[in-house]
Amino acid sequence: MRPPKDRPNTRFHGRVENAADTCAHPGCDAPGEFRAPPLGDSRGKDSPPAWRWFCLDHVREFNSGYNFFSGMSPDEIDAAQRPYAGWERETRAFAHTGADRPPRWGDFDDPLDAIGARFRQAAPKQRADGKPLSGENRRDLGTLGLSADADRKALRQRYTELVHRYHPDRNGGDRSHEGQLQKVIDAYQRLRKAPAFA
Template sequence: MNTARMHGKIEGATGRCDVPGCTGVGEYKAPIQPANFDGPGEWRMLCLDHVRQHNSKYNYFEGMSPDEISEAQGPLAGWQRPSRRFAHAADPMPAWSDFSDPLDAIAASFRRADRGPPQRFTPNEKRALGTLGLADDADLHSVRKRYSQLVRRFHPDRNGGDRSHEKKLGQVIDAWQTLKAARAFAD
């Protein structure tokens, strides 16, 4: 028999098999408690015949209900672990709707290096930020907070029925509709 194919064999082991009365060389590690895989555990050295006997007694499904066995044998067994979210690309591709010619959209990704860092907001979104009186570094929370402040200021119900600010209120609402859908806040 080719001993190079015998997995788990400890080369150069000279001690005797740990089974009482056995005179074979203990060349294979076998856990004393097969169900205890927490940490390195305790091992005993067995000869080939006794390690085969030890392994034949091992039953992974011992103590499981039929439903648990069926679930463990299913194709999704072991895939229930949570996974990390992928990070967003540092330089997102432009939207196809921003271009009239598809080849221009492809070329835009190459021109981006010439233009410097990518812009966080589109020109329309920058106008909306200006309407709210915010800078380009605003986050969604500050946009929402400023929107609430301006709606309270310009709404006729808060001004004793004064409708002179209705146009400004409409601009604030339009700015909010534009910004809440901005790609910069898509995360």
């Protein structure tokens, strides 16, 4: 939409039209359509700062008087202007725990083969009997420490072993493993009803 001919250049970045406040500059009654930082620290304990609002002419005047380096020593100014300012700080390495590392592109002649290999690595192992396992079933098998090919007998044996290990009546009244015991019980109850173990 184009501005009306009687109001040229009405589109400015940061303009808030129909502002309720008037310009904060003394003696100016134009609408305050541009936000500027507050004087001093007017921030309440649990509230954002109380911004000052200026008209276009006075926000331009405010911006022209702004000096980023105000109050800095010559050494601090020099340090802030260096091309690599901020890069000398040590940063943490990016974690790759969210996903497996992808295959190396150099190991493949065709980039599409590399992409396919990435997804083949991520595909979960299927059961030998072809019975389906949901993501929840796989997590429950991991809780019990079983492979995807475990059968109903292995499931029952592992459940019994873990209950004996974690139950307070079996380990001298030690209740520190009750959380793990509950996870084992919940996993077993879900798995015994799963199609792969029916």
